[in-house]
Amino acid sequence: MRFTTQYPILISISTALLGSCAQILSGPEERPQPGHVLADQQEPLMNIPIPGFGGKGSSTDAGDVIISDVIGKDRGINIFAGFTRDISAISKRLNDDTQNTTVLAPLNSEIQKLPRKPWEDPEDYDSLGPSAYEGSDGEDRAHKNLRRFVEAHIMPASPWKEGEKVKSLRGEEVWWEHKEGTRRVQPGNIEVSSVADKVSNGEVWMLKGVMNYA
Numbered sequence: 001m002r003f004t005t006q007y008p009i010l011i012s013i014s015t016a017l018l019g020s021c022a023q024i025l026s027g028p029e030e031r032p033q034p035g036h037v038l039a040d041q042q043e044p045l046m047n048i049p050i051p052g053f054g055g056k057g058s059s060t061d062a063g064d065v066i067i068s069d070v071i072g073k074d075r076g077i078n079i080f081a082g083f084t085r086d087i088s089a090i091s092k093r094l095n096d097d098t099q100n101t102t103v104l105a106p107l108n109s110e111i112q113k114l115p116r117k118p119w120e121d122p123e124d125y126d127s128l129g130p131s132a133y134e135g136s137d138g139e140d141r142a143h144k145n146l147r148r149f150v151e152a153h154i155m156p157a158s159p160w161k162e163g164e165k166v167k168s169l170r171g172e173e174v175w176w177e178h179k180e181g182t183r184r185v186q187p188g189n190i191e192v193s194s195v196a197d198k199v200s201n202g203e204v205w206m207l208k209g210v211m212n213y214a
Ligand SMILES: *[C@@H]1O[C@H](CO)[C@@H](O)[C@H](O)[C@H]1NC(C)=O
Pocket: 057, 100, 158, 159, 199, 200, 201, 202
């Protein structure tokens, strides 16, 4: 009698041990990046990559790596990755293994050189003046604008074929083509510097520019 009641305990202990082994083993596989610690701290604990899984997006197991696992680890786009976590509908989507997404992630340098912040709208300044983003109303306004910016970079399709027109979550038709030796996202002729990640629920592309978000 006693033994039977002990089994479930043993099982749960070994599951816990396997879990922590997975955590330790997954360490060396990650690219060493100085910006890592910060990104890791914001990652949900559930999304520990399974060791021995091999390549990205090559399996259909329940333990597949998904976009929310990887997007914060690409140091060149961690500003945009932070934005996606701030918008709950988007972070939910990137964390959902039943919905595929192509994320068009502008490089940090592109966001930094924008003439206005992604959450600023000249119309808000026109109608409300320099304090447009102060107070809780201001915060709501900034959040709404940031959401619009992020949605313009989220394509609800993957795989996404060349020339295929897809509406971004913002509602604008977007497609891409090979041009001048690179992938270009249209409209705007924005160069894709690389495909940063291919995982089970989509891809993360790095953009040398931002999509129109007006
Ligand atoms: C989602 O992406 C995976 C991996 O690329 C692919 O195998 C699957 O067919 C896609 N599903 C849809 C509905 O596009």
